[in-house]
Amino acid sequence: MIEKDVVIVGGGAAGFFAAINIAEQNPNLKIAILERGKEGLQKVKVSGGGRCNVTHAEFIPSELIQNYPRGEKEMLGPFHQFMTGDTMEWFEKRGVELKIEADGRMFPVSNSSQTIIDCFLNEAKKHQVEVFYNHAVKSIQKAENIWKLETSQGDFSTKKLLIATGSNPKIWNLLENLGHTISQPVPSLFTFDIKDERIKDIPGVVALNVEVKVLGTNLFSEGPLLITHVGMSAPSILKLSAFGAIELANRDYKFQIEINFIRQSFEECLDVLKQLKHNLAKKTVFKSAQFDLPKRLWQKLVLASKMNEESRWADLNKDQLELLTSQLTQAVFNVDGKSTFKEEFVTAGGIDLKEINFKTFESKLHKNLYFAGEVINVDAVTGGFNFQNAWTGAYIVAKHISE
Structure with a gap:
């Protein structure tokens, strides 16, 4: 002894x-x-x-x-x-x-x-x-x-x-x-596993200032968001994982998140897009990234809004403008699991x-x-x-x- x-x-x-x-x-x-x-x-x-x-x-x-x-x-x-x-x-x-x-x-x-x-x-x-x-x-x-x-x-x-x-x-x-x-x-600290065409093939892309909420809860966070090979990470996601540790475990890590990539309201964003339709009439939407968003992310959100790489601003109809607004300010993603955050x-x-x-x-x-x-x-x-x-x-x- x-x-x-x-x-x-x-x-x-x-x-x-x-x-x-x-x-x-x-x-x-x-x-x-x-x-x-x-x-x-x-x-x-x-x-x-x-x-x-x-x-x-x-x-x-x-x-x-x-x-x-x-x-x-x-x-x-x-x-x-x-x-x-x-x-x-x-x-x-x-x-x-x-x-x-x-x-x-x-x-x-x-x-x-x-x-x-x-x-x-x-x-x-x-x-x-x-x-x-x-x-x-x-x-x-x-x-x-x-x-x-x-x-x-x-x-x-x-x-x-x-x-x-x-x-x-x-x-x-x-x-x-x-x-x-x-x-x-x-x-308590984990990243979100997400399979979605909008983030496929663009790992390493960072949106610097987003708002994220877990639908059906009061969980909300803001900050940088990183797209990874398996889903999403960075402070905005890790904060949610910490504050939502018990709630998200109870849901077996299957839930939906809504992301506002540009931190503007739907109406504000729609007004800006209508102005761009006028100002950038002859340019293609695909190649004219806006709101300081990374180009590759912008292009994914454009394609998710019923447009193609050739769509010009002048040709956008009301539905397309509203769809793009939705993707920018209220994009919903399905989370299906978690991954450990580094070590x-x-x-x-x-x-x-x-x-x-x-x-x-x-x-x-x-x-x-x-x-x-x-x-x-x-x-x-x-x-x-x-x-x-x-x-x-x-x-x-x-x-x-x-x-």
Whole structure:
């Protein structure tokens, strides 16, 4: 039996961040991280396409929380304690410079997630945090004021236990055995599978500013839209997938979306097209892309409006003008399934938020049992927000444990 003051289950972002902060604030504590794999920080490694999207340039807590479909209310207080600016300062103090990109995402200046991994491993070593790899936790039990853990490679005992395993069903099962409620996990960040002639053969085309709604729901989003080999992606779609995670799972990922490609009303658009019919009379509609739409997308929408490549503006009848208006402002697509968004597997689900004290991230059911990161039912849209949840929770846990 290995005895420690603090055991952290999960050698990911939240686990390392908490361990380093505990060790810095109270060097007398003996800390162990238990990682089930042969190396930790794998999610950090693949995040942001291998660049590690550390956080997002949103510095007002009340605005930051709007990016969390689950946990919005609960994270407001914690974000007042440890926020984006604190994350930047934390990394910069340890020699990791961050940069802000045009869309608000923050990355290490090196553009490599290895910079973040090296920072964590060096700091853990410096502060004598022991990391036990290939240690899968098999059982968690409480005996008086001591937590006992059985792992695949031996047993541990500790006064304080932090679970930072992310979306791990085996750990959720162990926590259910301790009386915790688990909100059933469903995928939260995914792209939409769509087979449709209007987007066939034009992967890589981006419409910069669209409005998308899921028909039959209140789900709505706006932003860039990317056409892919299998359907649609980019922020406008990923936002819908996050905020609609449960609703869309209930529909078995079969639903309809309506897209306004130009963010104008039907009437406004029709007026513009009537003007173009007059102004561009002799030109072909197919070759005269409008509304700053990518040419290939415009051409697909024109062909879907009962026109051909030779149709001239002057010859358009009322029906054709209205059909094109419809395609531009109310195009309906059938979604039939989902695909994972790159390696950014995020799950909605986890420990019920009512069972956590968000001033300390301690379990309300068991003293000296703490949680941080995606193991709890908090998740966010893409862009560094899920990491910010991990840093904030881990920092607050560390502060409480080390006192």
